[in-house]
Amino acid sequence: MSEKTPAFPGLLRALIARPSVSSCDPSLDLSNLDVIHLLAEWLENLGFSIAIHKVAAGKANLLARLGGGGTAGEGLVLSGHTDTVPFDEGQWSCDPFGGIERDGRLYGLGSCDMKAFFALAIEAVRSFDAKSIRRPLTILATADEESTMAGAKYLVAHDLKPGRYAIIGEPTGLKPIRMHKGVMMESIRVLGHAGHSSDPSLGANAIEGMGRILNELLAWRTELQAKHRNPMFKIDVPTLNLGAIRGGDNPNRICGHCEMLIDIRPLPGMDLFELRQAMGERLAVALADYPKLRVEAHPLHDGVPAFESPADSAMVRACEAFSGVESGAVAFGTEAPFLSSLGLDTIVLGAGNIEQAHQPDEYLPMEHITPMVNILKGLIGRFCVEDTGKRHG
Ligand SMILES: [Zn+2]
Structure with missing residues (x-):
């Protein structure tokens, strides 16, 4: 046998x-x-x-x-x-x-x-x-x-x-x-309201909100990279990659929904839970001026x-x-x-x-x-x- x-x-x-x-x-x-x-x-x-x-x-x-x-x-x-x-x-x-x-x-x-x-x-x-x-x-x-x-x-x-x-x-x-570095993969969703493109007041544009978020994440990345460095690594700083983005359908509709997928590679000593919390705070800051937009983030896996x-x-x-x-x-x-x-x-x-x-x-x-x-x-x-x-x- x-x-x-x-x-x-x-x-x-x-x-x-x-x-x-x-x-x-x-x-x-x-x-x-x-x-x-x-x-x-x-x-x-x-x-x-x-x-x-x-x-x-x-x-x-x-x-x-x-x-x-x-x-x-x-x-x-x-x-x-x-x-x-x-x-x-x-x-x-x-x-x-x-x-x-x-x-x-x-x-x-x-x-x-x-x-x-x-x-x-x-x-x-x-x-x-x-x-x-x-x-x-x-x-x-x-x-x-x-x-x-x-x-x-x-x-x-x-x-x-x-x-x-x-x-x-x-x-x-x-x-x-x-x-080795850690891995975190996150989905960020901005929820707005669709409406006719001719009148912005009919909706809330999720792509515009995502634009703010994108800039906020890049600023956060710069701060993380200034704060954390480990010369043992070839890429000696934590990375944050904007991996995918999708939202909306028609040019004549206000975009009601936009999603972005990102990947973060923390260095040893950087805690995944704390990173997720910090990211959540940055997302809220990015959309502070957009009360009609909602943002939610969730991990694609535990990391x-x-x-x-x-x-x-x-x-x-x-x-x-x-x-x-x-x-x-x-x-x-x-x-x-x-x-x-x-x-x-x-x-x-x-x-x-x-x-x-x-x-x-x-x-x-x-x-x-x-x-x-x-x-x-x-x-x-x-x-x-x-x-x-x-x-x-
Ligand atoms: Zn393997």
Whole structure:
């Protein structure tokens, strides 16, 4: 019955072959259960005990644990998300689910972001004798990172602390990442009254109100960027992007409704709740002279907090030692702030480059495989095998 656990890249090919797109667009959203069950089968073959947590209909997290006598909240977690983003039909030069290997690259949807991590983790794990694992080694595979972060949020909501140390294998080009920005996506709506364009008193123009709001948001952005700066980031200030705007229908009608979508990327130390409050105040100020217009703002999702691990944490130091690369910061969001909020010493480090993620012909550079497996072996040795007395001071 049980599928034998193949070698890399067979592992990766099998994962790529099982579609697990997650999307806020229900017509594109798929279940991740095929990937979860395949990982469960492979890991069970390697002696892991398996727990599958249902996150939503057709969506689950996997917590697979090896060794350590079942001590909860201890040991090392190798963490990744099982889902991928949707793909552009017709823009790939090969089958997105084919796992084709060519010119030192393995192509496929999720090859670098981030199904490869599970294959690499299994490669690393199987070089250890299960009996040598003193502290639990946990493989965590989550649902819906690319859409709602529901899998990571499930852990926080249920206070499931899967270990003490965590590495999230997002594609960082083998560089340890101890900081990233947060993500907030908000919808701002201005509600006015439609009316005949020939007489402005017949209505209240939502586009004019949105114009005021737009200027107020740009002024707020300038203030935020003057106040917050972090040289660890390539874009060293928080950003605010005006992403979409739509309103009205006819030139001869006063516009009764206008909506704008914005994206804010806060730096570590900037609180999402406080930012939303400050934004609400600015929106009210912008429309103070327009009593007939109403503005409402709501988040498109809860948002992802910024993430920061101390430069001298055990995980940061171990990852710098095993990779030979100094830790840094990235601009993309991950599940790290959720694991961090559960008290895990967390880092983001993985094979593949973010430049190849979320786009046609996504691939994993094969030259990343051996160094990443070696980093993972080093971490397993350090946090699960070595005598605690010798380390962890
Ligand atoms: Zn990812």
